[in-house]
Amino acid sequence: MTATQPFSSAEATAWARLVAVSELLPTMLDAQLQRDVELTHFEYLVLSVLASSPDRTSRMTRLASQTNATLPRLSHVARRLEEKGLLARFPCPQDKRATNARITDEGLAVLDRAAPGHVATVRSNVLDALAPGELDQLAAITASILSKLDPEGRLSATQCDAAKDRPEASARP
Incomplete structure (x- = not known):
């Protein structure tokens, strides 16, 4: 059995910073969306994926895959969204x-109300922190990581290149 190579100093720093961002970012996004439209970021993601789907509709199993949710978690969230009138479920x-x-339609309206604050929050906390050229580097780095974590390209994030050409998809990040 071969020994696992310990992290180099540069690897340890990069990993620690990635973990810190992955911990802090969801909390910040949840706080903004809760304040503005009483949604969690995951609920916003579910509605965004549906809004970008053909006929604004998706099978629950596909939606779970695209949002990296278990079917029970998605069902629970869908029930909450249904109670708010933002989503409807029906037999395929x-x-x-x-x-x-x-x-x-109310779900689309909520997304439209949420989008300006969401974009401003992402811009001020993430995108504006990057120097010119770093945005392309970030996109390339995360694409490399996603190719390992999501080789089938099931998550909605891996479909961003295809969505670039559809203005309605890029209006709701």
Whole structure:
């Protein structure tokens, strides 16, 4: 059995900083969205993925995959969104055993209200912290990491290049 190589100083620093960002960013995004539209960031993500889906609809299993959620977690969140009138669930017409989710007009309206604050929060806390050229580096670095973590490209983040050309998709990050 081969011994695991310990982190170099540069690797330890990069890893610690990535972990710190991954811990701090969700809390900051949740706080802004809770304040502005009473949604968590995950709820916002679910609605955003649905808004970008054909006919604003997706099978729950596909939506779970695209948002990296377990089906029970997604079902719980979908129930909350349904209670708020932001999402509707219904049997899949092609497979009665499956359930579809569709964002409602009110859900789209909430996304539209949330988007300016969300964009401003992301811009002021993440994008504006980057020097010219670092945005492309960040995109390349995260693409490399995602290719290892999500080789099938199931998460909505891995589909961003295809969405660039659709203005309605880029309006809701």
